[in-house]
Amino acid sequence: MIEQGTTALIRRAAFSHNLQFAKQQAPNTKIMAIIKANGYGHGLIRAATALSAADAFGVARLKEAEVLRAKAITQPIVLLEGVQDGQQLKQAQALNCELVLYTEEQIRLLQQVPLDTSLPVWIKIETGMHRLGILPTELSAIAATLRALDWVAPEIKLMSHYSSADDSDHSVTQQQLDTFLSFTDAIAGEKSIANSAAVLRHQASHLDWIRPGIMLYGVSPFMDKTGIELGLEPVMDLVSTVIAVNVVKPGERVGYSGTWTAARESQIAVISAGYGDGYPRHVAEGTPVMIHGRRYPLVGRVSMDMICVDVTDAQDSIHIGDPVLLWGRDLPVEEIAQAANTIAYELICRVAARVLHQEIDD
Numbered sequence: 001m002i003e004q005g006t007t008a009l010i011r012r013a014a015f016s017h018n019l020q021f022a023k024q025q026a027p028n029t030k031i032m033a034i035i036k037a038n039g040y041g042h043g044l045i046r047a048a049t050a051l052s053a054a055d056a057f058g059v060a061r062l063k064e065a066e067v068l069r070a071k072a073i074t075q076p077i078v079l080l081e082g083v084q085d086g087q088q089l090k091q092a093q094a095l096n097c098e099l100v101l102y103t104e105e106q107i108r109l110l111q112q113v114p115l116d117t118s119l120p121v122w123i124k125i126e127t128g129m130h131r132l133g134i135l136p137t138e139l140s141a142i143a144a145t146l147r148a149l150d151w152v153a154p155e156i157k158l159m160s161h162y163s164s165a166d167d168s169d170h171s172v173t174q175q176q177l178d179t180f181l182s183f184t185d186a187i188a189g190e191k192s193i194a195n196s197a198a199v200l201r202h203q204a205s206h207l208d209w210i211r212p213g214i215m216l217y218g219v220s221p222f223m224d225k226t227g228i229e230l231g232l233e234p235v236m237d238l239v240s241t242v243i244a245v246n247v248v249k250p251g252e253r254v255g256y257s258g259t260w261t262a263a264r265e266s267q268i269a270v271i272s273a274g275y276g277d278g279y280p281r282h283v284a285e286g287t288p289v290m291i292h293g294r295r296y297p298l299v300g301r302v303s304m305d306m307i308c309v310d311v312t313d314a315q316d317s318i319h320i321g322d323p324v325l326l327w328g329r330d331l332p333v334e335e336i337a338q339a340a341n342t343i344a345y346e347l348i349c350r351v352a353a354r355v356l357h358q359e360i361d362d
């Protein structure tokens with residue numbers, strides 16, 4: 001039986017390759033593999049088990065840590081958004097998480113809620129992104145406050161985050177790194193600032209811990225190169241099948257609002273994939289879809305469960321049940337993201353809950 005609808009095929013071996021690749025870029029650092037947002041759409045547990053050689057995992061939310069611990073994932077888990085109240089703090093401790101601290105409120109919370117074990121913490125420092133982070137000028141005082149608390153592990157770690165590491169002009173990145181290093185210089189503790197873009201193109205950023213996300217999924221953080229071109233292996237192939245092949249006469253229109261009109265007699269393959277699966281509704285007309293290793297242009301609007309593709313030029317005829325590649329190793333997700341005027345991060349993270357995930361070996 002052919003699986004109906006859209007499936008995300010996941011190559012476990014590609015995860016290992018990409019982790020190894022990250023290690024080669026930064027051989028002397030530890031790796032915090034970022035697996036938030038359901039492992040960037042690849043499955044949280046699948047990502048954690050396939051990346052088990054990482055030194056730690058980074059997630060955004062307590063819920064993600066809870067799911068990992070429930071599946072007996074034992075590596076250190078870093079809560080990148082920390083906690084916001086006492087109950088969350090106790091839960092984080094029960095789950096044996098490391099906390100990222102970035103507000104005065106979080107520091108006060110830690111002072112007010114004594115814990116019965118010693119909690120590992122990271123202080124996140126504002127260096128130019130102006131999103132999360134304490135002011136660098138407050139770092140010494142905050143570090144001293146935390147060191148005075150019995151329930152905070154004495155090895156406080158330090159981190160910051162880049163706003164523009166994917167930019168080919170590294171001046172902003174260098175400035176952030178300089179700020180980070182100048183303020184953390186006098187503070188003992190391991191340091192981390194590099195996301196995937198900095199792992200790949202800004203060696204000075206590697207420090208004690210790298211924090212790769214997107215590259216572990218075989219996807220590029222850059223606009224000018226795909227993951228494959230960087231030496232990564234895409235982990236996900238998003239696939240579906242042809243469910244109808246229609247003949248459309250010249251002048252006939254296809255799809256909602258009839259935005260595409262056949263200029264000649266055309267063969268239109270209808271594919272069981274749509275925005276209800278996470279395929280972007282706003283892709284440009286002509287966006288490639290691959291059938292039997294060949295690219296065909298998407299025509300008309302993307303529907304919830306279907307897209308239409310012009311296969312008139314197919315040399316071999318195309319049949320109901322034929323497999324279709326929407327993005328993956330042979331059709332870069334970065335290219336589909338550009339056609340949808342977004343970034344590949346968004347496409348992979350938005351693969352919908354109804355899409356089955358299936359592991360493959362090749």
Ligand SMILES: Cc1ncc(COP(=O)(O)O)c(C=O)c1O
Nearest residue numbers: 034080161195196211212213214
């Ligand atoms: C704090 C932090 N570190 C690292 C990463 C990984 O970034 P990337 O996926 O670009 O490698 C993220 C992702 O957004 C993040 O929020």
